[in-house]
Amino acid sequence: MRLRAASPGAPSLRYGAAWSACGLLAVLAVAWLPLLPTLPALLSFGGLSELAEPRLRALFLRTAAFAAGSALIASLVGAPLGLIAARVRMRGAEVLELLLPLPLLLPPLLIAQSWHGLTGMDGMSSALFCLGLCYAPLPALLVARALARQGIGAHQAAVLAGGRRLALAEMARCAAPAAVLGGALAFLFTLTDFAVADYFGAVGEKFTVYSFEVFTHWRESDYRGGARAAAPLVALAGAVLFFTLLWGDRDVGGGGASRPPRLGLGRGNWIAGGLGIALIAMVLVVPLGRVLYETGMRGPVGEGAWLARSGAAFRDAAQRGGPDLGRSIVTGLMAGALAMVLAPVPAHLLARMRPGAARSLLGVAIALPLLAPAVGYGLGAILVFNRDLFGNFYESRLLPAVVLAGRYTPLAVFLLAERLRALPRSGEQAAALAGISQPAVLWRQRLAAQRPAWLLAGGLVLVFAIRELDLAVLLPGANRSAAVRYYNALHFARDNFVAAFGAMIAAVLFLPLALQAAVRGLRPATETA
Amino acid sequence: MSDPILEIRGLARRYGTRQVLAGVDLALPAGARLTVAGRSGVGKSTLLRLVAGLESPDAGEIRLAGRLASRAGATVLPPWCRGVQMVFQDLALWPTRSVQRHLVDPLRAHGVPRAAAAARATAMLARLGLAALVDRRPGRLSGGEARRLAFARALVLEPQLLLLDEPFASLDPVARAAGFELLEEVLAATKAAVVMVTHDPAEARALGGGVAVLRDGAISAIQPCGELCANENSFRTALES
Amino acid sequence: MRSPSAPAILACVLLAGLAACGRQADLVVYCSLDREHSERILALFEERTGLKVEGQFDVERNKTVGMVNRIIAERDRPRADVYWNNEIAQTIRLKDLGLTQPYFSESARGIPEDFRDPDHHWTGFAARARVILYRVDLLPAGTRPPQRLDDLADPAFAKSGAMAQPLTGTTLTHFTVLSEQRGAAAVLDWLERAKAAGLSFGGGNADVMRRVCEGDFVWCLTDTDDAAVARRNGNPVATLHLDQEAGGAGTLLIPNTVCMIAGARHPDAARKFLDFVLSPEVEALLAASRSEQVPLHPGVVTPPEVGLPDRDFRAMKVDWPAAAALLKDRAEAFAEVFVR
Numbered sequence A: 001m002r003l004r005a006a007s008p009g010a011p012s013l014r015y016g017a018a019w020s021a022c023g024l025l026a027v028l029a030v031a032w033l034p035l036l037p038t039l040p041a042l043l044s045f046g047g048l049s050e051l052a053e054p055r056l057r058a059l060f061l062r063t064a065a066f067a068a069g070s071a072l073i074a075s076l077v078g079a080p081l082g083l084i085a086a087r088v089r090m091r092g093a094e095v096l097e098l099l100l101p102l103p104l105l106l107p108p109l110l111i112a113q114s115w116h117g118l119t120g121m122d123g124m125s126s127a128l129f130c131l132g133l134c135y136a137p138l139p140a141l142l143v144a145r146a147l148a149r150q151g152i153g154a155h156q157a158a159v160l161a162g163g164r165r166l167a168l169a170e171m172a173r174c175a176a177p178a179a180v181l182g183g184a185l186a187f188l189f190t191l192t193d194f195a196v197a198d199y200f201g202a203v204g205e206k207f208t209v210y211s212f213e214v215f216t217h218w219r220e221s222d223y224r225g226g227a228r229a230a231a232p233l234v235a236l237a238g239a240v241l242f243f244t245l246l247w248g249d250r251d252v253g254g255g256g257a258s259r260p261p262r263l264g265l266g267r268g269n270w271i272a273g274g275l276g277i278a279l280i281a282m283v284l285v286v287p288l289g290r291v292l293y294e295t296g297m298r299g300p301v302g303e304g305a306w307l308a309r310s311g312a313a314f315r316d317a318a319q320r321g322g323p324d325l326g327r328s329i330v331t332g333l334m335a336g337a338l339a340m341v342l343a344p345v346p347a348h349l350l351a352r353m354r355p356g357a358a359r360s361l362l363g364v365a366i367a368l369p370l371l372a373p374a375v376g377y378g379l380g381a382i383l384v385f386n387r388d389l390f391g392n393f394y395e396s397r398l399l400p401a402v403v404l405a406g407r408y409t410p411l412a413v414f415l416l417a418e419r420l421r422a423l424p425r426s427g428e429q430a431a432a433l434a435g436i437s438q439p440a441v442l443w444r445q446r447l448a449a450q451r452p453a454w455l456l457a458g459g460l461v462l463v464f465a466i467r468e469l470d471l472a473v474l475l476p477g478a479n480r481s482a483a484v485r486y487y488n489a490l491h492f493a494r495d496n497f498v499a500a501f502g503a504m505i506a507a508v509l510f511l512p513l514a515l516q517a518a519v520r521g522l523r524p525a526t527e528t529a
Numbered sequence B: 001m002s003d004p005i006l007e008i009r010g011l012a013r014r015y016g017t018r019q020v021l022a023g024v025d026l027a028l029p030a031g032a033r034l035t036v037a038g039r040s041g042v043g044k045s046t047l048l049r050l051v052a053g054l055e056s057p058d059a060g061e062i063r064l065a066g067r068l069a070s071r072a073g074a075t076v077l078p079p080w081c082r083g084v085q086m087v088f089q090d091l092a093l094w095p096t097r098s099v100q101r102h103l104v105d106p107l108r109a110h111g112v113p114r115a116a117a118a119a120r121a122t123a124m125l126a127r128l129g130l131a132a133l134v135d136r137r138p139g140r141l142s143g144g145e146a147r148r149l150a151f152a153r154a155l156v157l158e159p160q161l162l163l164l165d166e167p168f169a170s171l172d173p174v175a176r177a178a179g180f181e182l183l184e185e186v187l188a189a190t191k192a193a194v195v196m197v198t199h200d201p202a203e204a205r206a207l208g209g210g211v212a213v214l215r216d217g218a219i220s221a222i223q224p225c226g227e228l229c230a231n232e233n234s235f236r237t238a239l240e241s
Numbered sequence C: 001m002r003s004p005s006a007p008a009i010l011a012c013v014l015l016a017g018l019a020a021c022g023r024q025a026d027l028v029v030y031c032s033l034d035r036e037h038s039e040r041i042l043a044l045f046e047e048r049t050g051l052k053v054e055g056q057f058d059v060e061r062n063k064t065v066g067m068v069n070r071i072i073a074e075r076d077r078p079r080a081d082v083y084w085n086n087e088i089a090q091t092i093r094l095k096d097l098g099l100t101q102p103y104f105s106e107s108a109r110g111i112p113e114d115f116r117d118p119d120h121h122w123t124g125f126a127a128r129a130r131v132i133l134y135r136v137d138l139l140p141a142g143t144r145p146p147q148r149l150d151d152l153a154d155p156a157f158a159k160s161g162a163m164a165q166p167l168t169g170t171t172l173t174h175f176t177v178l179s180e181q182r183g184a185a186a187v188l189d190w191l192e193r194a195k196a197a198g199l200s201f202g203g204g205n206a207d208v209m210r211r212v213c214e215g216d217f218v219w220c221l222t223d224t225d226d227a228a229v230a231r232r233n234g235n236p237v238a239t240l241h242l243d244q245e246a247g248g249a250g251t252l253l254i255p256n257t258v259c260m261i262a263g264a265r266h267p268d269a270a271r272k273f274l275d276f277v278l279s280p281e282v283e284a285l286l287a288a289s290r291s292e293q294v295p296l297h298p299g300v301v302t303p304p305e306v307g308l309p310d311r312d313f314r315a316m317k318v319d320w321p322a323a324a325a326l327l328k329d330r331a332e333a334f335a336e337v338f339v340r
Helices: A012-034 A044-051 A054-087 A093-099 A106-117 A123-135 A137-149 A150-189 A195-200 A212-218 A223-248 A270-295 A307-341 A344-352 A357-371 A372-384 A388-395 A399-421 A427-432 A438-449 A451-467 A469-475 A481-494 A495-519 B044-052 B099-109 B115-127 B145-157 B173-190 B201-207 B232-240 C006-020 C035-048 C066-075 C088-094 C149-153 C169-182 C183-199 C205-213 C224-232 C267-277 C280-288 C320-340
Strands: B006-015 B019-030 B034-037 B060-063 B067-071 B083-087 B159-166 B194-198 B211-217 C027-033 C053-057 C082-085 C121-137 C163-165 C200-201 C218-222 C237-241 C253-261
Touching: A012 A307, A012 A344, A012 A357, A012 A399, A012 A438, A044 A054, A044 A223, A054 A123, A054 A212, A054 A223, A054 A270, A093 A270, A106 A123, A106 A195, A106 A270, A106 B115, A106 B201, A123 A137, A123 A150, A123 A195, A123 A270, A137 A150, A137 C169, A150 B044, A150 B083, A150 B099, A150 B145, A195 A270, A212 A372, A212 A388, A212 B044, A212 C082, A223 A357, A223 C205, A270 A388, A270 A495, A307 A344, A307 A451, A307 A481, A307 A495, A344 A357, A344 A399, A344 B115, A344 C183, A357 A399, A372 A399, A372 A469, A372 C006, A372 C066, A388 A399, A399 A451, A399 A469, A427 A438, A427 C280, A438 A451, A451 A481, A451 A495, A469 A481, A469 B044, A469 C066, A481 A495, A481 C035, B006 B044, B019 B044, B019 B060, B034 B201, B044 B083, B044 B159, B044 B194, B060 B201, B060 C149, B067 B099, B083 B145, B083 C224, B099 B115, B099 B145, B115 B173, B159 B173, B159 C027, B173 B201, B194 B201, B201 B232, B201 C169, B211 B232, B211 C163, C027 C035, C027 C163, C035 C267, C035 C280, C066 C082, C082 C088, C082 C267, C088 C169, C088 C253, C121 C169, C121 C205, C121 C224, C121 C280, C163 C169, C163 C205, C169 C183, C169 C205, C169 C253, C183 C320, C200 C205, C205 C218, C205 C224, C205 C253, C218 C224, C224 C237, C253 C267
Parallel strands: B034 B194, B034 B211, B083 B159, B159 B194, C027 C053, C027 C082, C163 C200, C163 C218
Antiparallel strands: B006 B019, B006 B060, B060 B067, C082 C253, C121 C218, C121 C237, C121 C253
């Protein structure tokens, strides 16, 4: 797209409003279409009124408390990890920072099984612990990002005026909204997860979560009933997201182009280093290590020593699961690319809107496809797209790309909005004065300035698309995928094939981030007090 | 004869391949005032950050009141133990702290008891005309109020050396004059030495004292402000020659 | 820095989508049996007939109801030709919803009538038995694992054992069958007594099997395919068929079922597939696979580990249509007990 001057008499601001509206409508059309069959039930008060029943109310409240506990653990683990990785001056901090997003890419069930395999842990507290660990990278990443944007002057003023203590306190204040937002996201993800709770629920204290109640309706193919049952979860998740976005809009300063320096903690560096290594070990190294160890454990594949069995398991995984993984990658790439087209306009709108209720409400509306249960979203996609009107589209590989992009574009939107918000508005205003159209400004200037974030947004959707199971089961073009193969084999036996295939999927999921890191290069430590 | 409050010898600092400072020597007696002038990008702010201990030099050393504060590759005295405070060019206020806490929290971090810290903060805020704004956050202060708060934060710790990084750069002449009046008032009370960086002769003139021109990574001899800052042309010539 | 334009990215997406399209399938099979086993059967059918088969598979994590959900959601424009279910109740439900069509396969002749729909909408084959899997090394000397289903609710046994919650899958089917035979109230009472006695309940049969392998429990109630996995992975385990005493109800056998979808787009290929999959040859393959399915055709040669009805154990008599009719009602009642 070339930079074009708006024609005389065509006010670029009005034109901008029109194209913004079109862009937003395009996103809502893609992301909300699969929601349409269930939307009335999903947003109905009927679903909420079902909480009058004591059994459901107790189940719902316990699930909310369960999700809150998971969010608390995620924040307690993630926030210090993010701070240490992003801002403490110690050897290997850059590597720690690079590893932060990786645990998020592992399926929670895989992490749960690894911890159970290692420790034999069980029951609700174990499920809480594992889900907290699974989602700890969310607050960690957001905290790291927030601290990377802290004003350099504000940090140096704190160092000068109050030493390490005040500097750390100032960092904590700067990172607090990010930690809360990360915790809120952990809350939302935990709220809809029943696989981990189900897994840990077999022994000792048996417990159930509300999403199982929702699932019982899907089992009966009662999609409206399922949506109605899911309404309280969606309402709670929407409310949490709304207030988190509202609170997160507080000005915590920063936004500078340069990253503030790392802080030396003196002897505290050893403690911080040990803590950082312990935390990253808990959320990443231990689960992955266990999976790798299991590739050489007993199972149907290979004989002899551990190394021989492990090698045989990887060969078998590549042979049997390789084509599925390839298809998943193609679908994920298409979904990621679509998200890169869809996300900029709503992200730009969110970034430019004045903080407040309207902005938060738009955020919730954009996030709705993510808040709705995946099974309902998939059934909705079938009801909407399985028509003569769409011809072969329903059976094509494009359908899952579109549906997966619809579901996960909100993640790309939020990521991109946060980065676009960091750009000064003056560049945009200068372009408007020069008569350059708003689409040109967005695509050629703002996105170009945040190209790593834009690519990362696409990569994020790619990763979540590859990880997605419920939609892969339901959508014709996505069924022969790595997720279906993995979970299918996992049910049958947790053997060395499953471990090797899980490790292969994890490696593929790590790839976008690894590539981004390779492109960006490891940042050298910044020297300062 | 007492040690100078600030003594710099052979100070050098490089960013990547760019040598910003290359052998700066400087000595400043207690209570003195010095303007460091120079064109944009010559390393004026870098010099202040090195003196404050926010960065370490690649070569040379910095002494504060006779104590070794920084040497090549190391910050010997941490920034908060140097008796140095700084007013940043962008003021660097803390967006989530109230006006009162901008002063109380640093005092508390220096071990001042809560009640005493509150009393000292209140007195300083009253002196700078911010007494009515103690609960406000920086986002709700006017430009002048925010500037006064930045001064109050730096002065409440009673530094021996105050570093000013173009503190009045973006102000109109009237506001700038008011700012210097304020500075005079607080300096009269604290007797702190001042190093201010600027490229504006009017600011140098307003501060008084000596002027050191930073050029090609080094400082020329300190000259009295009077004749150098008398008019724009002589000042510009000094920066360029 | 130059960024790619939106149209350029969209063009790439479309090209990738087109490139990903291959030859249209001659037959679409929705399959709930573990892909590990069913995939080989589909491949063999392709090899024999030259037809291109598109298999769509389910997963245990969503309790293998994904394919049923799809068939129901796609009812106005069916995409599946054949549904291969790993159990029976949901297939009968599809028939009741009018989503299947009759076809009598000659291959089904040897299969007992209990496992065949009188209207020929579905046919059962290759079953799983509901058995007790127990750790031979953890069983205290001189004791036995539960012999009868009622032993599971006995405090003497219950504390060391586990079973899946009867909310989904074969356990739901099992307890729905029991409800049909013993009465709904009696089964609810049984479940309450079992809970009170200390019996642990898990998410699924595979979960409780894994917990037995890991030594958390001495025994569990599970399916023979899960038990086979436990044994083949080298765990010190054995299986036991319940209620084999004189006058006992016998062991429940839950067959795979296969049916032709109403409005199938490839009816001839679908019939060919049904003839193939219901053959003794496929039952023998499934019996020899890692899931050790129990053949229903008489005379199928099986590995020694596979117990056969009437030879190694007595099977329970079941009125499948009556049990299937109760399924939804019982599922809701069991949810009242367990989802709380």
